[in-house]
Amino acid sequence: xxxxxxxxxxxxxxxxxxxxxxxxxxxxxxxxxxxxxxxxxxxxxxxxxxxxxxxxxxxxxxxxxxxxxxxxxxxxxxxxxxxxxxxxxxxxxxxxxxxxxxxxxxxxxxxxxxxxxxxxxxxxxxxxxxxxxxxxxxxxxxxxxxxxxxxxxxxxxxxxxxxxxxxxxxxxxxxxxxxxxxxxxxxxx
Numbered sequence: 001x002x003x004x005x006x007x008x009x010x011x012x013x014x015x016x017x018x019x020x021x022x023x024x025x026x027x028x029x030x031x032x033x034x035x036x037x038x039x040x041x042x043x044x045x046x047x048x049x050x051x052x053x054x055x056x057x058x059x060x061x062x063x064x065x066x067x068x069x070x071x072x073x074x075x076x077x078x079x080x081x082x083x084x085x086x087x088x089x090x091x092x093x094x095x096x097x098x099x100x101x102x103x104x105x106x107x108x109x110x111x112x113x114x115x116x117x118x119x120x121x122x123x124x125x126x127x128x129x130x131x132x133x134x135x136x137x138x139x140x141x142x143x144x145x146x147x148x149x150x151x152x153x154x155x156x157x158x159x160x161x162x163x164x165x166x167x168x169x170x171x172x173x174x175x176x177x178x179x180x181x182x183x184x185x186x187x188x189x
Contacts, residue, residue, distance in 0.1 A: 037066050037067050037100075037104075037105060038064060038065070038066060038067075038104045038105065039061060039062070039063055039064065039065050039066070039067060039104065039105050039106075039107055040063065040102070040103065040104030040105060040106055041063060041106050041107070042056065042059070042061065042062075042063060042107045042108075042109070043106075043107070043108045043109070044056065044079070044108075044109050044111060045108055045109065045110050045111065046110065046111030046112065046113055047111075047113065049113075050111060050113060051082075051086065054082065055079050055082050055083075058078050058079070058082050059075040059078060059079070060074060060075060060078075061075050061107065067098060067105045067107075072095075072096045072098070072107065073095070075096070075109070076093045076094075076095060076096060076109065077093075079093045079109060079111065080092065080093045083111070083113060084145065085144070085145035085146060086116075086144060086145070087116045087117050087118075087142045087143045087144045087145070088113050088114050088115070088116060088117070089114075089117045089143065089174045089176075089179075089181070090114035090115065090117075090174075090176050090179070091111065091112065091113050091114050092111075092112045092114070093109055093110070093111050093112075094109070094110040094111075094112075096108060096109050097110070114179075115179035116142060116143075116179070117142070117143040117174060117179045117180065117181050118139075118140055118141060118142055118143060118179065118180055118181070119137060119138065119139050119140060119141045119142075119143055119180070119181050119182075119183055120139060120175070120178070120180035120181060120182050121139055121182045121183065122135065122137045122138065122139065122183045122184075122185070123182070123183070123184050123185070124184075124185050124186075125184060125185070125186045125187070126166070126186050126187030126188065127164075127166070127187055127189075128159050128162075128164040128166050128187050129187065131158070131159055131162040131164050132155045132158050132159050132162075132164075132168075132187075133154070133155065133158040135151060135155060135185065136150075136151050136154065137151045137183060143172070143174075143181040143183075148170055148172065148183065149170065151170075151185070152168050152169075152170040152185060153168075155168045155185060156168040159187070164187075165189075166187040166188060166189055167187070167188045167189075168185055168186070168187055168188075169184075169185070169186045169187075169188055170183070170184075170185060171183070171184040171185075171186060172184075
């Protein structure tokens with residue numbers, strides 16, 4: 001019985017000594033982030049003439065963010081739309097390849113840009129075009145989305161200044177076999 005009492009006293013003394021050695025004060029606990037899911041780099045592969053900086057800026061996934069499959073799919077669609085807006089209407093961006101290793105995730109988007117489309121024809125349909133001013137689109141121009149939208153908007157604004165309250169609809173008919181686009185501008189009351 002005496003040995004049990006001595007053993008208990010020795011254990012209490014060791015416990016007291018260990019507790020005294022622990023640091024005192026408040027502990028600050030930072031969340032531990034598994035870096036293996038953190039994006040370390042994003043590559044856009046497809047040739048030297050790609051507008052890589054503009055494409056990266058349009059993406060929601062950034063270096064340092066966590067890998068999110070749904071955001072990566074949205075980014076893929078965004079990259080295709082970005083190229084289409086620049087006139088590459090048949091551009092295709094493959095599903096991203098994500099490789100894990102070296103403390104993080106490495107994302108690669110493979111881009112097949114395709115040809116730059118040009119305007120084959122520009123047709124005006126509907127009433128009021130004699131008051132719409134000059135349409136700044138012509139056959140042979142590059143089929144750049146922003147330029148097409150600005151031409152539509154300019155025609156609509158000119159019609160409004162002439163008292164014609166009409167909407168101008170832009171309809172684009174791409175022909176992938178020739179990389180040409182037929183454009184229709186249609187006035188709607």
